[in-house]
Amino acid sequence: MLPSPLSSISYEYLDAMQRAFDADPRSVEAGWRFLFEILGDARGSNDRLLQDTRWRDRGHLYAQLDPLVPRSDMAEQLQRLYAGTLAAESAHIDNDARRAWLRAIVETGIGLPTPETPRKLLAGLIAAEEFESFLAKKFPTKKRFGAEGAEAIVPLLRRVLTRAAAEGVTRAIIGTMHRGRLSLVYNVLGRSFARMVAEVRGAPPFPADTPCPGDVPYHLGYETALSLDGRTISVSLLANPSHLEAVDPLVLGRARAAQDIAGDRRTILPIIIHTDGAVVGQGVVAECIQLGDPAGYTVGGTIHLIINNQIGFTTEQHDARTSRHCTGPWKAVDAAILHVNGDDPAAVARAADIAVAWRQAQGCDAVVDLVCYRRNGHNEIDEPTFTQPALYARITEHPPIAQAFADQLVEAGSVTQADVAALREAARVRLQSGYDESAGYCWNEGSFSPLPAPRRSHTGVAADALVALANELAEPPEFMTVHPRLSRVLRQRVIDGTGISWPSAESLAFGSLLLQGVPVRLSGQDVVRGAFSQRHFSLADFKSGAKHIGLAHVSSAQATFEAFNSPLSEYAVLGFEYGYSLERSDTLVVWEAQFGDFANGAQIIIDQFITAGEAKWYITSRLVMLLPHGLEGQGPEHSSARLERYLQLAANNNVRIVNPSTPANYFHLLREQGLGLYNCPLIVMGAKKLLRHPSAVSPLPDFLPGSTFRPIVSTIPDGTIDAVLMCSGKIAYDLEEEHSARGASNVAILRLECLYPLPLEQIRGLLKCWPEARLAWVQEEPQNMGAWTWLDRRLEAAAKDAGCIQPTFTYVGRPESASPAGSFHGYHDDDQREVVKRAFSLSFDDAGQSEAA
Missing domain, CATH: 1.10.287 (Helix Hairpins)
Known part of the structure; x- marks a missing residue:
């Protein structure tokens, strides 16, 4: 210088x-x-x-946001534009053009529509207030999580949908939570009040012959079409659990799927409604925000509406967050952040206008922070004055928004007291009519059809088609120079009579489905190359770095193939893919965990949606979860997908849980799922060691027409069988090796490839052949993990049915452990050898005893 x-x-x-x-x-x-x-x-x-x-x-x-703090208490010098009842944040927006656009539209209003009419706003507020009042009188002891104090959410959502339709949106996909949900579904989406009341009274949400236990009324989904200012917009409200914000990634996934069908982002609008406590407290919100831009997950912007009643159950704001506003997470991205006083209906409607205009113009998230209050406790039978007496004294004295706004309009001469009374009477009449109708409410049985039963079918493919496909995928395009080592890997995938490996079987399954018109979407951390460097779906030019995805260019007539490396997230990404699968039943949607151990980061999605969605909400998904699983001496965090947990969640054919040990079986499982032969999620304990195990190959005939998935793979020597070793997964290869080394011609090995539904008929059929044989279950997982505790009595019952003299299975495996696996390779190898040794040397004199290595 x-x-x-x-x-x-x-x-x-x-x-x-x-x-x-x-x-x-x-x-x-x-x-x-x-x-x-x-x-x-x-x-x-x-x-x-x-x-x-x-x-x-x-x-x-x-800004004058809090309806409970009067203007007189605020500094007189505050300016109207940025510190009135509607305030915008833009300093965090990195893109100069976007920031200037937002400031211009806030300051000039140019480009915004004519403001909502006061009478229409008043009608929405009165309808919301009368709805809550009616239910409070009819069902004083029922939890409904009403919107009293936040009634402005009704005109806010309606205005968003109205403006979205005017801006070219043809479909909105909405996710929300419990607060005010019933009011929104009735007052905005037009759901039958008779049906709603019947459910509040305890009527099942589905026809009597539907085998679903259902869910509470404020969790149920809804599909409708609305006519708003002469334009039609379809609306899908997703079902959700009480786990706050868990539905968020499903909204994004389902919206992305609909956008992929439409070929357009602007016409499909995701809307998520939050509460102030959950939106900053639940980490999945931050995960979802980071899905906004990556190519595989962007939805062109989401509109977020926050019911900010300034309290969470009994927790006050200073205990609930660190950021000044509950919208803090959106400062990480170029989102329009709007704060609005819930007692100023005109400002609320204007916030909706700006949010829609921003999303449609900029393709980014817009957030409307509706600052309001909660007139009752967390639910209607909760007593809030136990913990916030001063706050609720102010709330009690504060007039309801509908009353205050009506008085304001009457004073201004916009409406008369008679107009207000007529609006109230009309709302009450509609509610009473629906209530009266609910007493005899009957389901329209024709609107529900039973889910298709599982279909077993041959999923083999003609040899010439497989050979051609393998050759195509094994040869990089002429314009590319790939890494020399990768060239050798690709050439090994040619079908040459040496057997088809695991990675080849997967590519052939995907490719054959694509040629049959079934789109394939693969997502997860590092899935394009594969965490174990096994896939290499995207080839990078060794000199230029240019990319080529072979499966996307198999044929000009093929279906779409997409593979996306996801952000480092399990919760949001798995939820996204589940939501995608709900919309695209025609697509094979596959999510792979980097290691199966990490899938528990998405446990809420697994527990609340994937395994229970059909039982609660009568919705189905054909999502595939690939969970690499197997003890290989890599320590407690890279060994177990927690198979036992998935088995515990299995019932009523809600999922299929498999642990395939051959490439052919994996091939057929993927094709079954892609062809829609089963209408439930497929949970696969995926391969790690078997990806390159020299024995883990399948001959070509196992892939051809007439072949199918084999629930049990057996090794049965000729001669008398004295012992049966039943197992699942890669330990079968260790047992097979020992079996061969010992020449154990009196021992049969049965691999359970399908753990749920358990192939009991086949198990019984095999065991009938050896009624005097001694039986053992062999696993590499600790005794309190893996499949053993779930299978124990089920296998014994099957053996009894088969007429076995000693029907109780002996456990052979590692002892109970608090951790899934050890981290010392030498110890692991010793333990594994000991398990296998015990399996063959066990005298079985004390049948039913555990033999833990």
């Missing part, structure tokens, strides 16, 4: 000269006077610019 001529002058001297100039410009020499005049002009300009910027960036901190 060049030295300044002023750098040798002391600060004290400059300050003295500046003060002298300020007192009398003529008192200083002409050169100094010229300098200070220039600096003065710049200083004034900068001061004005700084003041403008401060209002734009910080005005939201002083």
